[in-house]
Amino acid sequence: MTLEDLGWNQEFASEFKPFTKKGWVPARLIRDNKITYGALLEGGEELEVVMGGKVYHDAESDAELPAVGDWVALDVGGEGEDTVIRARLSRQTCFSRKAPGKSSEEQVMAANVSIVVVVTDAGSDFNPRRMERYFTLIERSRAKAVVLVNKSDLFPAELNEEAKLEIEELSSEADVYVTSAAKNEGLEVLKKYLEPGVSITIVGSSGVGKSTLVNQLMGEEWQWTSEVNELTGKGRHTTTARELIVLEGGGILIDNPGIREVQMWTDETTLRESFADIEELASHCKFHDCKHGSDKGCAICAAVESGELDERRYESYLKLEDEIAELKRRRKKRQMLTERRAKRDHKIKARNLADRIDHEKRERPERY
Ligand SMILES: Nc1nc2c(ncn2[C@@H]2O[C@H](COP(=O)(O)OP(=O)(O)OP(=O)(O)O)[C@@H](O)[C@H]2O)c(=O)[nH]1
């Protein structure tokens, strides 16, 4: 696996030049373990690496810290030593989410991704407002948006076509296609984007067909990889690096939990925005913790009674809060899992370090 296979190009190479003299090597980050990172090196070797102090201190916000997809300069440690990220190369694209107005809350989901594939369908997943939000994120990232109206086999051709047209009207930049991942129909259009060294990522609601699509894209290569693993027990880097997969026909697929979470986040913001008028009414309720049910002095109830606010929208608004609460519960749960995992990793690391020191003491007692 060459660096080019992993997405390395001219610009990265020239920015990296001064680091070569220091003996540092380029690597692409494929996993953020909170305390450590997973990095892929030339040849496909995977290393667990830590962030250097200077990189940490030079970052003015979280968004400037190394993230999945970044190219970094590694100071490879010797036996028993940490491998340290000494520098992060400039990002050519940056797929991130950001709370409106609060720049500090920007969170990078994937750096250096050229294409973001949004998967939806012409049925219950179809939601132009959510699609607009995806487009906003993708345009800001400087990546290209490609939309798949998937599960075409389940819907009449006219419905698929209508959905495609409606999405095309939302963005002049996006390319929109009708596909069936399950039946492997229409996917050949992706070939023209999947050039060697081009990184793509896939987003979309749960159940819309992302995994099915990934399996189709990986095709036989994936089978081959797992077979090799079973036989030799080697090539661990290929299976664990599920977050960055170099496709046989070209293209680099980047996938991780942070990217998958964009859908939930997109939904909350979109939901809130679509009820902005009602939120505004809520600010006039007598009690700040008004549940907008039978509460006294509820501005929303008053608006429904006067006919100013449509009753059905009112009802969806009440459900909105439940929906958002549910989104948050799910996000919280995921966060706890991630943190627990990070703590565990940290413990293992600390234990390894203790073992190492012990070992050193035994080997070279004169130093202690
Ligand atoms: N009929 C039909 N079913 C599909 C298609 N693509 C995916 N499916 C089915 O839809 C279900 C969900 O597909 P997945 O690929 O797991 O969806 P996902 O987007 O990865 O879902 P999450 O992992 O929850 O994010 C599976 O049962 C698939 O077989 C399609 O094009 N047509």
Ligand SMILES: [Zn+2]
């Ligand atoms: Zn109220």
